[in-house]
Amino acid sequence: xxxxxxxxxxxxxxxxxxxxxxxxxxxxxxxxxxxxxxxxxxxxxxxxxxxxxxxxxxxxxxxxxxxxxxxxxxxxxxxxxxxxxxxxxxxxxxxxxxxxxxxxxxxxxxxxxxxxxxxxxxxxxxxxxxxxxxxxxxxxxxxxxxxxxxxxxxxxxxxxxxxxxxxxxxxxxxxxxxxxxxxxxxxxxxxxxxxxxxxxxxxxxxxxxxxxxxxxxxxxxxxxxxxxxxxxxxxxxxxxxxxxxxxxxxxxxxxxxxxxxxxxxxxxxxxxxxxxxxxxxxxxxxxxxxxxxxxxxxxxxxxxxxxxxxxxxxxxxxxxxxxxxxxxxxxxxxxxxxxxxxxxxxxxxxxxxxxxxxxxxxxxxxxxxxxxxxxxxxxxxxxxxxxxxxxxxxxxxxxxxxxxxxxxxxxxxxxxxxxxx
Ligand code: AMP
Ligand code: GLY
Numbered sequence: 001x002x003x004x005x006x007x008x009x010x011x012x013x014x015x016x017x018x019x020x021x022x023x024x025x026x027x028x029x030x031x032x033x034x035x036x037x038x039x040x041x042x043x044x045x046x047x048x049x050x051x052x053x054x055x056x057x058x059x060x061x062x063x064x065x066x067x068x069x070x071x072x073x074x075x076x077x078x079x080x081x082x083x084x085x086x087x088x089x090x091x092x093x094x095x096x097x098x099x100x101x102x103x104x105x106x107x108x109x110x111x112x113x114x115x116x117x118x119x120x121x122x123x124x125x126x127x128x129x130x131x132x133x134x135x136x137x138x139x140x141x142x143x144x145x146x147x148x149x150x151x152x153x154x155x156x157x158x159x160x161x162x163x164x165x166x167x168x169x170x171x172x173x174x175x176x177x178x179x180x181x182x183x184x185x186x187x188x189x190x191x192x193x194x195x196x197x198x199x200x201x202x203x204x205x206x207x208x209x210x211x212x213x214x215x216x217x218x219x220x221x222x223x224x225x226x227x228x229x230x231x232x233x234x235x236x237x238x239x240x241x242x243x244x245x246x247x248x249x250x251x252x253x254x255x256x257x258x259x260x261x262x263x264x265x266x267x268x269x270x271x272x273x274x275x276x277x278x279x280x281x282x283x284x285x286x287x288x289x290x291x292x293x294x295x296x297x298x299x300x301x302x303x304x305x306x307x308x309x310x311x312x313x314x315x316x317x318x319x320x321x322x323x324x325x326x327x328x329x330x331x332x333x334x335x336x337x338x339x340x341x342x343x344x345x346x347x348x349x350x351x352x353x354x355x356x357x358x359x360x361x362x363x364x365x366x367x368x369x370x371x372x373x374x375x376x377x378x379x380x381x382x383x384x385x386x387x388x389x390x391x392x393x394x395x396x397x398x399x400x401x402x403x404x405x406x407x408x409x410x411x412x413x414x415x416x417x418x419x420x421x
């Protein structure tokens with residue numbers, strides 16, 4: 001079987017390594033992949049993940065049997081629709097369903113209509129009304145650009161001045177482009193955050209092992225928001241009791257709501273949750289695997305990934321049992337110093353071969369050697385019987401890797417381990 005994985009980061013590397021475990025996966029292409037993924041798949045650097053025509057033509061020409069579309073933007077743009085139209089089976093939702101991530105306004109209205117717990121909110125389409133509102137609303141307040149913004153379209157304002165300036169940044173300066181034409185202004189929630197990825201074929205929903213992301217660039221959750229500086233799984237705050245509550249109040253109602261709206265979701269639906277004192281609430285939905293959540297969740301999957309994905313695509317998820325290892329996992333992201341703002345690339349990476357499991361997010365290969373290319377460069381992952389052991393092993397491995405100007409957080413898993421005491 002020939003498989004194509006669309007995307008080129010650490011998440012895609014984790015998906016590819018998991019797919020490779022199935023002997024049916026004879027050939028795996030990565031579109032575009034990266035210099036590190038090239039060790040595990042045939043990369044096609046000239047085809048970008050958002051190139052709907054390019055990906056479709058490549059798959060037809062190379063008789064690809066199955067496509068996994070991993071990133072949000074091609075899904076929101078309708079890549080799954082395009083491939084399905086050509087008769088190519090896909091893992092990933094059609095555009096109508098990917099809207100759950102593509103528009104925060106859509107997601108918030110969906111939750112309101114179907115009584116799914118989330119932060120109270122108002123929607124604005126003009127800056128003047130948004131400004132008037134934030135002059136009187138409770139503080140802190142959270143402002144979110146409607147559309148995709150590389151995970152950066154959320155601003156938290158502690159004061160009126162900050163809130164007014166956030167409205168300006170999003171709606172007038174258009175820092176996140178057209179994504180800022182509409183804005184969600186919502187109540188600030190607090191509590192531990194949990195990421196729950198799930199497999200769903202639109203009828204059955206199977207949550208994966210829970211995880212915790214570390215979004216800020218610096219230790220102690222300081223610094224700017226990033227795409228994610230590390231993850232652990234499972235998340236100890238997500239107890240069986242919380243899981244049962246989420247299933248009844250959030251997961252099943254979301255699947256039912258999407259069906260009612262004629263937007264059946266098939267693929268990986270990601271629930272970003274906050275465990276507030278009033279119960280779990282949805283912070284965001286994503287229409288895909290999280291990055292770097294996939295890097296800790298997939299190594300804990302005992303059932304073969306290709307089998308599960310095919311069951312999702314073919315609408316027979318209820319026929320299979322998805323099993324998980326009882327272990328814990330930790331991913332420490334090694335980034336280029338300066339990320340998420342400006343940083344230099346092109347430094348040689350050494351030491352990967354001395355580590356157990358490294359997913360490559362941003363690197364290129366020249367003469368058989370690997371060089372940094374991008375903000376997030378590597379995800380160093382270890383699994384172990386306990387979370388503290390997985391964290392220790394991941395940091396031991398991270399210490400074996402070297403590239404100039406390397407930056408990592410030193411406290412991945414710390415908050416989670418506090419929950420265990
Ligand atoms: P998002 O891009 O929606 O995941 O938001 C980025 C981060 O902003 C989340 O991981 C939360 O830490 C924070 N956040 C988003 N919405 C809220 C909220 N309503 N209250 C508090 N924090 C929030
Ligand atoms: N790690 C957060 C995300 O993938 O959106």
